[in-house]
Amino acid sequence: MRMLGLKTILLAAGLSLATAATAAAPAAPPPFAQAVPEAPGATDTAPTIAAGAPATPAGGTPAPATPVADPLSNADGTPIVAPVEGVGLPVAKGFHIQDQVSPTGRQARVFHDAILMPIITIISLFVLGLLIWVAIRYRRAANPVPSKTSHNTVLEVVWTLVPVLILAGIALPSFSLLANQYKPAPDNAVTLKAIGNQWFWSYEYPDHGGLSLVSNMLREQDEVEPGQRFRTDADGPRLMATDNRVVLPINTPIRLLTTANDVIHAWAIPAFWIKLDAIPGRINETSFTIEKPGLYYGQCSELCGARHAYMPITVQAVTPEEFEAWVRAKGGTMPGDADAAPPAQMIDDTTTPAEGVNPNTIDATAVGVTTNQSATGTVN
Numbered sequence: 001m002r003m004l005g006l007k008t009i010l011l012a013a014g015l016s017l018a019t020a021a022t023a024a025a026p027a028a029p030p031p032f033a034q035a036v037p038e039a040p041g042a043t044d045t046a047p048t049i050a051a052g053a054p055a056t057p058a059g060g061t062p063a064p065a066t067p068v069a070d071p072l073s074n075a076d077g078t079p080i081v082a083p084v085e086g087v088g089l090p091v092a093k094g095f096h097i098q099d100q101v102s103p104t105g106r107q108a109r110v111f112h113d114a115i116l117m118p119i120i121t122i123i124s125l126f127v128l129g130l131l132i133w134v135a136i137r138y139r140r141a142a143n144p145v146p147s148k149t150s151h152n153t154v155l156e157v158v159w160t161l162v163p164v165l166i167l168a169g170i171a172l173p174s175f176s177l178l179a180n181q182y183k184p185a186p187d188n189a190v191t192l193k194a195i196g197n198q199w200f201w202s203y204e205y206p207d208h209g210g211l212s213l214v215s216n217m218l219r220e221q222d223e224v225e226p227g228q229r230f231r232t233d234a235d236g237p238r239l240m241a242t243d244n245r246v247v248l249p250i251n252t253p254i255r256l257l258t259t260a261n262d263v264i265h266a267w268a269i270p271a272f273w274i275k276l277d278a279i280p281g282r283i284n285e286t287s288f289t290i291e292k293p294g295l296y297y298g299q300c301s302e303l304c305g306a307r308h309a310y311m312p313i314t315v316q317a318v319t320p321e322e323f324e325a326w327v328r329a330k331g332g333t334m335p336g337d338a339d340a341a342p343p344a345q346m347i348d349d350t351t352t353p354a355e356g357v358n359p360n361t362i363d364a365t366a367v368g369v370t371t372n373q374s375a376t377g378t379v380n
Helices: 002-024 103-137 153-181 318-329
Strands: 190-197 199-204 213-214 247-250 252-260 263-269 272-277 284-289 293-301 312-318
Touching: 002 284, 103 263, 103 284, 103 293, 153 247, 190 272, 213 284, 247 284, 247 318, 252 272, 312 318
Parallel strands: 190 252, 247 312
Antiparallel strands: 190 199, 199 213, 252 284, 263 272, 263 293, 293 312
């Protein structure tokens, strides 16, 4: 009994010593935690961060920058700018050309209003007068014995020469208009690539960090599920409003590239005097300049399938400063940025070009790979 009591006393003393040692030792770090060494001269004072600069944690990795709010949209994604009636959109019962906001469009409207309309009006009235005069003068009651005249030199010269002069008067200004419609864009132009799909448009800004967006038609409130976005008057007219607008700067040349992923579409904005086919496997190009800020609407103008009528186009023209803010808010870059990615080059980086050969050229004489696959993507 005396030995058992001694062992019990010794065991209790050992447990007491172990408990004291554990309390004195520092707490072990949690799993996967790494200690961060303190920088020389560090104090308890929080570092000062410049306005707009991302915070840098102690590990040295910069924290992601705070997302920039879209300057053209509200917090819920609805647009700030609403359309103006009669500007950049169709007018009920209207039959005239929309007001033009591009130099080419203004030239085309003057050509239509000052040259084509007067000429066709005069010709139509002249032909109508001839028909009325012939019907009255040479009717059976007034002219029972018809004339046997079969040749009149003066009349034949007149009706041959006058149409030639009319066509020449129309052709001369039309050549200038046609040349301006397809004038190459200058080097400082903003490039917009419009890609037609069945049945929506997708867009790319190749010069702005690969910025891209997809634009679909907004449906009416009774056509969507509760909680989904639907068209409002701020978005635009029915069947013409889109969930994402194309944003372009004013007073800046725009280089428009069009192509398609499936069938032929056409990108058309009447207020810009632009209609350019989007053809699969081909890139068409034109240029224009928007002179006034605002909203401008258009549609696909090439029959492309069952939902051809549901491919609207919405362009919001803004100042260059607003355009730059929008690009940065969407995660894009401006061409002058130091960290802007260089234009992509169509070369194969896995091969070393021969000495004296330009790596940016493509050998058009090389024999392509043949296939027995049909153009529709199915094998017979």
